[in-house]
Amino acid sequence: MFLSALFFIPAVILPSQTTYLSQSEIFWIGTLLILAGYISFGLVSHRHLRYTREELVFTPLIFVVTSILLILIFSAYYAKLHWVAFSKDDRVVTNLSEALYFSTATFTTLGFGDVVPVTAQGRWMVVVESMLGMTHMVVFILLFLRNVDFDRSPQGDRSEG
Numbered sequence: 001m002f003l004s005a006l007f008f009i010p011a012v013i014l015p016s017q018t019t020y021l022s023q024s025e026i027f028w029i030g031t032l033l034i035l036a037g038y039i040s041f042g043l044v045s046h047r048h049l050r051y052t053r054e055e056l057v058f059t060p061l062i063f064v065v066t067s068i069l070l071i072l073i074f075s076a077y078y079a080k081l082h083w084v085a086f087s088k089d090d091r092v093v094t095n096l097s098e099a100l101y102f103s104t105a106t107f108t109t110l111g112f113g114d115v116v117p118v119t120a121q122g123r124w125m126v127v128v129e130s131m132l133g134m135t136h137m138v139v140f141i142l143l144f145l146r147n148v149d150f151d152r153s154p155q156g157d158r159s160e161g
Helices: 002-016 023-048 058-081 096-107 120-146
Strands: 084-086 115-117
Touching (some): 002 023, 023 058, 023 120, 058 096, 058 120, 096 115, 096 120, 115 120
Antiparallel strands (some): 084 115
């Protein structure tokens, strides 16, 4: 899990480096850091997270915490780099609360349409975030179902066929 932090922490700091890097460089480096962090998290969680029936509560908890972390990372990009704007009045999203709203709607693939990307980097970041959101949901379902024993009856007895 700590391996993911090695990728996620620089990904959060990266949007503030506009004096040193162009927005295209920030987009590509940030996308690679986010994907590398998520892949490392997936590999670690897939190999080492085997739950007993009593510990099964950790799967949804890890899903929620990781979702919040990813949404916060993407929100930092939207708020700092002004890649998205309100579709009604073209006002650019500049604060974190508006960016969190947009990032949550994008990550969960709801996409209300009231906030839209206005730059090429913003459009591609939305594509990356929505694909990652869908992948994250599938990974959660697979982790959860991997730990469920469908052969047991509710009382713990083996059903006889």
